[in-house]
Amino acid sequence: MNTETNxxxxxxxxxxxxxxxxxxxxxxxxxxxxxxxxxxxxxxxQEPEWLLEWRLKSYRHWLKMEEPRWPNVKYPPIDYQAIxxxxxxxxxxxxxxxxxxxxxxxxxxxxLGIPLREQEWLAGVAxxxxxxxxxxxxxxxxxxxxxxxxxxxxxxxxxxxxxLVRKYLGSVVPANDNYFAALNSAVFSDxxxxxxxxxxxxxxxxxxxxxxNAADTGQFERTLIVAEEGAQVSYLEGCTAxxxxxxxxxxxxxxxxxxxxxxxxxxxxxxxxxxxxxxxGGIYNFVTKRGKCAxxxxxxxxxxxxxxxxxxxxxxxxxxxxxxxxxxxxxxAVVNNYQQADTGTKMTHIGKNTKSTIVSKGISAxxxxxxxxxxxxxxxxxxxxRNYSQCDSLLLGDKCGAHTFPYIEVKNTSSKAEHxxxxxxxGEDQIFYCKQRGLSTEDAxxxxxxxxxxxxxxxxxxxxxxxxxxxxxxxxxxSVG
Amino acid sequence: xxxxxxKNLHASVNGNEILxxxxxxxxxxxVHAIMGPNGSGKSTLAGVLxxxxxxxxxxxxxxxQGKDLLEMDPEERAREGLFLAFQxxxxxxxxxxxxxxxxxxxxxxxxxxxxxxxxxDFLSLLKxxxxxxxxxxxxLNRPVNEGFSGGEKKRNEIFHMAVLEPKLSIxxxxxxxxxxxxxxxxxxxxxKLRSKExxxxxxxxxxxxxxYIVPDFVHVLVDGIIVKSGGKDLAIKLEELGYDxxxxxxxxxx
Ligand SMILES: Nc1ncnc2c1ncn2[C@@H]1O[C@H](COP(=O)(O)OP(=O)(O)O)[C@@H](O)[C@H]1O
Ligand SMILES: [Mg+2]
Numbered sequence: 001m002n003t004e005t006n007x008x009x010x011x012x013x014x015x016x017x018x019x020x021x022x023x024x025x026x027x028x029x030x031x032x033x034x035x036x037x038x039x040x041x042x043x044x045x046q047e048p049e050w051l052l053e054w055r056l057k058s059y060r061h062w063l064k065m066e067e068p069r070w071p072n073v074k075y076p077p078i079d080y081q082a083i084x085x086x087x088x089x090x091x092x093x094x095x096x097x098x099x100x101x102x103x104x105x106x107x108x109x110x111x112l113g114i115p116l117r118e119q120e121w122l123a124g125v126a127x128x129x130x131x132x133x134x135x136x137x138x139x140x141x142x143x144x145x146x147x148x149x150x151x152x153x154x155x156x157x158x159x160x161x162x163x164l165v166r167k168y169l170g171s172v173v174p175a176n177d178n179y180f181a182a183l184n185s186a187v188f189s190d191x192x193x194x195x196x197x198x199x200x201x202x203x204x205x206x207x208x209x210x211x212x213n214a215a216d217t218g219q220f221e222r223t224l225i226v227a228e229e230g231a232q233v234s235y236l237e238g239c240t241a242x243x244x245x246x247x248x249x250x251x252x253x254x255x256x257x258x259x260x261x262x263x264x265x266x267x268x269x270x271x272x273x274x275x276x277x278x279x280x281g282g283i284y285n286f287v288t289k290r291g292k293c294a295x296x297x298x299x300x301x302x303x304x305x306x307x308x309x310x311x312x313x314x315x316x317x318x319x320x321x322x323x324x325x326x327x328x329x330x331x332x333a334v335v336n337n338y339q340q341a342d343t344g345t346k347m348t349h350i351g352k353n354t355k356s357t358i359v360s361k362g363i364s365a366x367x368x369x370x371x372x373x374x375x376x377x378x379x380x381x382x383x384x385x386r387n388y389s390q391c392d393s394l395l396l397g398d399k400c401g402a403h404t405f406p407y408i409e410v411k412n413t414s415s416k417a418e419h420x421x422x423x424x425x426x427g428e429d430q431i432f433y434c435k436q437r438g439l440s441t442e443d444a445x446x447x448x449x450x451x452x453x454x455x456x457x458x459x460x461x462x463x464x465x466x467x468x469x470x471x472x473x474x475x476x477x478x479s480v481g
Numbered sequence: 482x483x484x485x486x487x488k489n490l491h492a493s494v495n496g497n498e499i500l501x502x503x504x505x506x507x508x509x510x511x512v513h514a515i516m517g518p519n520g521s522g523k524s525t526l527a528g529v530l531x532x533x534x535x536x537x538x539x540x541x542x543x544x545x546q547g548k549d550l551l552e553m554d555p556e557e558r559a560r561e562g563l564f565l566a567f568q569x570x571x572x573x574x575x576x577x578x579x580x581x582x583x584x585x586x587x588x589x590x591x592x593x594x595x596x597x598x599x600x601x602d603f604l605s606l607l608k609x610x611x612x613x614x615x616x617x618x619x620x621l622n623r624p625v626n627e628g629f630s631g632g633e634k635k636r637n638e639i640f641h642m643a644v645l646e647p648k649l650s651i652x653x654x655x656x657x658x659x660x661x662x663x664x665x666x667x668x669x670x671x672x673k674l675r676s677k678e679x680x681x682x683x684x685x686x687x688x689x690x691x692x693y694i695v696p697d698f699v700h701v702l703v704d705g706i707i708v709k710s711g712g713k714d715l716a717i718k719l720e721e722l723g724y725d726x727x728x729x730x731x732x733x734x735x
Contacts, residue, residue, distance in 0.1 A: 428534070433571035436531050437585035437641065438559040438592070447584065451575030451624065 028087030033080060035059065038186055041086045045155055048162055051169075058175035058185030065179045071342035072371040072403060073311050075284060078249060083219075085187045143203065150195040151206055154222050157193030164195055168226050172255035172292045172319070180251040180313075181288040184220045188253070191222035196231035196262075205461055207236040221252040227262035229295065234265040236464060250309075252287045260295030260322065265303070267460055269468055271475075272308035279338025279367070282310025289316035290346075293325035293354075301328035302345070303459045305468045307475040310339055315373065317346035320354035320382070327356040330456040332468075334475050335368025335400070344373040344405075349382035349415065358389040361453045364400035365476055371403040378415040385415040393423040394452050396445070396476065446473040482547050484509045484649055484680050485530075490541035492529045498539065499525045501705040507649065507680050514683045514691055514716060517702035518724045523684045524568055526702070527653045531565040532558050545649070559585075560592035562648030566638035566655050568684075573625040578637070579607055581625050582644050589645060610643040614670040631658030639667050643674055650674075651682045656690035668693030688720040701727050 029037050038059055042052040067078070144151055150161060157165050175185040196202050227233055237254075250272065256264050266289075275282025285308075291300035302316035318327030329345035347356035362370040376387045393402030408417045426448055434444035450457070450469050457465045485507040492500040499522045507513055517523050529536045530543065532555035543550040550558065573581065587597040598606065611618055614636055626634050635658050642650055652671070656664055671694050675681065683694060691699070691713065699715040700707045701724070709715065709727050719727070 427571070429571045430573055432533055432555065433567065433573070434581075434585075435555040436559050436565050436567075437581070437645065438556055438588040439584055440556055440588070443584065443588070447576050447581065448573060451573055454575035 028084055031082050031084050033059075033083070033085055033187065037085050041187060041189075044086065045158070047158055050166060051158060054170070054175065055186050055188075058182050059187075061176040062179065062182035062186055065176070065182055067179050071313050071373075072369065072405075073313060073340040073342050075311055075340075078284070080183075083249065085220075086189070147200050147203070148197040149200060149202055150193065152193055154188070154191040154193050154224070157224075161193070161195070164226070165193065165224070168224055168255065168257055170255075172257060172290045173253050173288050178288060180286040181253050184222060184251045184253045184288070188220045188222035191224075191252070193223070194225040194233065194235065196225075196227045196233045198228040199230045200228075201231070202233040205234045205236050219250050221250070223252070223254040224257075225255070225264060225266070226257045227259065227264050227298075229260045230262060231259075232263040234461060235267070236461065237266065237268045238270050248282075249284050250286065252289075254287070254289040254316075256289075256291035256300055258291065258293050258295060258298035258300050258322075258325075261297045262295060263299045263301075264291060265301045266291070266316070267464060268302075268304040268306070269464060269471065270304065270306045270308050270312070271471060273310075274308050274337065274339050274475075275310040277337050277366075279310070282339070283308065284311045285309035285314065286311075287314040289314065290319065291317070291327070292319045293322050293327060293351075295325070296322040296351070297324045298322050299326040299328070301330070301459065303328075303330040303456065304332070304343075305456070305460070305471065306331070306333040306341060306343060307471055309341075312339075312341040312343055314343045315345055317348070318356065319348050319350065320356065320385075321350045322354075323351040324353045324355075325351055326354070328459075329356075329358045329360070330459045331360045332363070332453045332456045332472070333361070333370055333372075334363045334472060335365070335370045336475055337366040337368065339366075340369045342371040342373055344371075344375075346375045347377070347387060349376075349378040349385040349387070352381065352383050352385070354382055354385045356385075356387045358387070358391070359455050360389075360391045361456055362391070362393045362402050363396070363449060363452070363472075363476070364393065364402050365396040367399050369401045369403070371405065373405040375407045376409070376417045376419075378410045378412060378417065380411045383412050383414045385412075387417040389417070389419045391419075391421045392452065393421075394449065395423065395425045396449075442473070442477065445476060449473075449476060483507060483544070484546060485550075486542075486544040487530075488542045488544075490526075490529065490543060491539045492525060492536050493539055494525065494535055494537070499536075499705050500529070502541065503702075503705075503707060505700065505707065507682060509648075509680055510677045511698065512675065512681045512683065512694065512696045514685065514696035514699045515702050515707075516685060516688070516699060516716065516719060519686055521686075521702045522705040523686070523702055524653055525705075527565055527568075527651045527682075527684055530558075530651060531555060531563065556588070557592075560589050562589075562679075564642055564645060564647030564650045566635075566642060566650065566652040568653040568657070570626050570629075570634040570638050572627045572629075574627050576625050577621075578623055578625050579604075579621040582607070582641060585641075586645060607644065610640060613643050613673060614640045615666045616640050632660060632663050635659055636663060636667055639670050643670060646674075646679075648679050649682070650679065651684065653684045654686070655683070656685055656687060664690065665693060688716050691716045703728060 029040055035056060038055050042055055173181050176182055194206055225235060256266060258264050272283040272285060293300055300318050306312055316329060320327050327347050333341045333343050335341050345358055358374055360372045362372055364370040372391045374389060378385050391404050395402055402423055404421050406419050408419060410417055430448050431441060431444045434447060449472055457468060460468055483506050487503050487505040490500055490503040491498060503526060515523055525536060529538060538551055583603050590597055607621060616636055626637060629637060635655050659667060683696060696713055699711055699713060701709040
């Protein structure tokens with residue numbers, strides 16, 4: 001407990017030092033979207049001509065596309081002309097001190113064991129002084145630079161490393177891939193860029209959370225991670241603290257590229273505002289995440305713990321192009337109250353001897369609806385390929401739902417896909433057994449649910465796993481009487 | 482003051498009355514056996530005492546350490562030292578046995594105002610207790626009861642008891658599923674845990690366990706009522722004559 005708190009504190013302290021500070025200019029566009037708005041965004045960011053063209057092309061695609069209706073989620077129509085597509089990054093509402101913060105929010109922070117200073121920051125209290133130890137050139141950033149690793153905001157990457165961005169942007173998720181990806185490509189605000197050169201193993205976990213301004217990257221985040229031949233990186237996205245945002249629609253795109261023998265591990269904890277107990281408010285999280293195992297023996301692993309958002313629509317996928325490449329997807333998705341999640345993965349086997357593993361744990365409570373949607377496709381030339389999928393659903397209560405939509409297409413005779421699925425209810429017997437041993441109902445539910453998710457938590461970096469476990473408890477609070 | 486006083490306890494499940502007025506007094510340091518044929522209400526009694534929600538008490542009273550037991554939540558009863566070794570122990574997939582026990586023990590210690598045990602002290606306690614029931618240490622790192630054989634589950638229940646050191650233990654059919662060797666070791670474990678500071682209620686429909694754990698008192702439960710109580714000899718007589726004997730006796734007595 002203490003060590004992990006310290007770790008967070010340490011990281012948080014380090015964070016500012018890395019100097020991921022974007023220009024703070026108070027400015028925004030009027031609501032609505034047209035080509036002029038896109039030109040404005042691009043100009044504001046001083047982007048090169050090719051990127052403006054790319055955005056415009058994406059926009060024109062988007063105009064011709066239709067919002068997908070196939071996910072198993074319900075929400076009122078989104079008015080895309082009511083959205084403000086650019087507003088200069090600003091700190092969240094500044095409160096004078098912690099006593100002005102919603103006590104409910106503070107209670108949650110307490111439960112998650114977030115240190116006070118950080119609570120203040122997360123809640124939008126003016127605490128810049130805390131982070132303002134302007135020793136910008138830290139050993140951390142130096143160390144990464146020495147190794148040739150680039151880790152910076154997307155905007156900075158466009159300015160400093162335009163050739164790399166140009167080479168890989170859209171190479172995994174084409175601008176016209178789907179409705180929300182096209183929208184993102186047209187208007188993306190900021191995000192992270194990460195490049196690990198040939199043969200380099202990144203010596204530390206890279207994390208967006210530890211960049212203060214990450215909280216302001218807005219609704220249309222863009223992330224690109226490239227691992228060259230033999231490179232390795234583990235990347236953490238998000239944080240367990242509840243994130244509030246006045247923007248309802250979030251449509252991010254994440255692209256990963258792994259060349260020969262490279263490995264990318266991408267872990268996410270998503271805890272955006274889920275809406276209130278009656279289902280009012282909450283974020284729509286419509287994300288496109290895809291990795292490309294471009295090289296032989298490359299490996300991409302997605303691990304996600306999704307507890308937030310009113311609606312989650314997300315399928316972190318892997319294109320297994322290189323021979324012997326490996327794709328993995330480990331997921332915990334929790335829905336409570338009126339949350340809806342339609343999430344899963346797509347494993348596309350193209351190279352020979354490619355392997356994929358899918359472990360999905362869906363937990364539904366309250367009136368929550370949780371769908372797993374997965375596609376395992378083995379192309380004709382993907383001989384001797386293997387997939388193993390396991391989709392388990394756990395129901396807490398009888399007003400919630402779990403659904404699985406597994407699709408398997410094997411187009412050669414030497415490959416095999418194996419799928420297992422279970423649905424279980426959290427048992428009165430299990431809870432009583434725990435209580436008989438002295439545990440409270442809350443601890444009992446926590447323990448049973450965490451046990452259910454163990455295989456996935458196992459894949460998370462240590463300190464992230466501990467946080468994720470606590471997060472699960474908080475998310476399901478009060479779901480079993 | 483008695484440790485446990487059950488007075489005229491009536492309880493029903495789904496609207497059917499199963500227990501029709503149980504009276505039972507257990508003092509500290511005593512071992513009681515409750516015997517009775519299948520379906521006579523033994524597990525119901527154990528469940529009512531542990532606080533299982535499906536059982537509704539319609540009449541009567543239970544005092545535990547002088548306090549109204551029926552007012553207490555199941556976890557509070559457990560923290561106050563009441564332990565039930567389940568007839569059918571429950572599996573908790575993915576939750577490590579030792580992790581589970583640590584949470585349980587610390588919840589109990591916290592309730593008592595004691596400090597929580599740290600990982601190292603706890604582990605040495607666990608190792609010591611595994612010896613008591615001759616349990617392989619590999620069971621510590623397996624998920625609670627998951628994939629355990631029937632006998633292993635029962636042994637694990639007694640292991641939990643050894644670690645949590647309850648005041649009042651209720652062992653519900655702990656002998657079923659145990660082969661003769663396991664029965665001996667588990668009984669030895671229970672005997673070692675027996676002390677002037679605690680009490681045990683052994684629930685069984687089978688006399689053989691009582692050869693190893695010798696009770697101070699034996700009660701015969703038939704159709705939801707205790708029809709006969711006596712010393713350890715009663716168990717032997719029951720074994721010889723069967724439950725029909727008590728049934729007939731009660732009929733004559735009426
Ligand atoms: N949940 C339940 N619903 C309905 N009947 C029950 C339930 N639990 C126990 N009973 C009934 O109560 C009676 C006593 O059961 P039980 O206490 O388990 O007996 P024993 O442990 O002595 O074998 C039996 O007739 C049994 O069928
Ligand atoms: Mg029984």
